[in-house]
Amino acid sequence: MTVNDAEELELRDWAHKLAQALQVLDLKVDPSQITELVDRSSDSIGPRAGAISAFVAGYAAGAAATDGPKSVQEAVDAAVATVHRLCDEGTTAGPDRTGWAATGQ
Known part of the structure; x- marks a missing residue:
């Protein structure tokens, strides 16, 4: 999905209003990165997979950013990359298959 300037x-x-309401004032959201994640997950898995992917990636990024040396952006980028990799492999692959060791946040 292409996002036009008005929608962006x-x-x-x-995103700014959500961050304020949820008291995560230093969060900078890249809507393009998130919408791409949602679109790709929905296309690869199913229509509602995008929402689940965005939530779990955000949760993983938040946990990584508060639990270690990663910056918030590094944690978000790592979580998004993992979701994209899983989308590439589809529902038959994933962490229970060979090659997924050390992909966690």
Whole structure:
């Protein structure tokens, strides 16, 4: 999905309002990164997989950023990369298969 300038502005504003309401004032959200994650998950797995992917990636990034030396952006990028990798491999692959060791946050 391509996001136009007006929608990008609206998404940035929404992300800012969410961050304020949830008291994560230093969070900078890249709407393009998140919408790409949602679209890719939905296309690879199913229509509702995008919401689940965004939630779990955000949770993993938050846990990694508060539990170790990673910056918030590094944690988000790592979580998003893991979701993209799983989307590439589809539902038949994943952490229970060979090659997924040390991919956790």
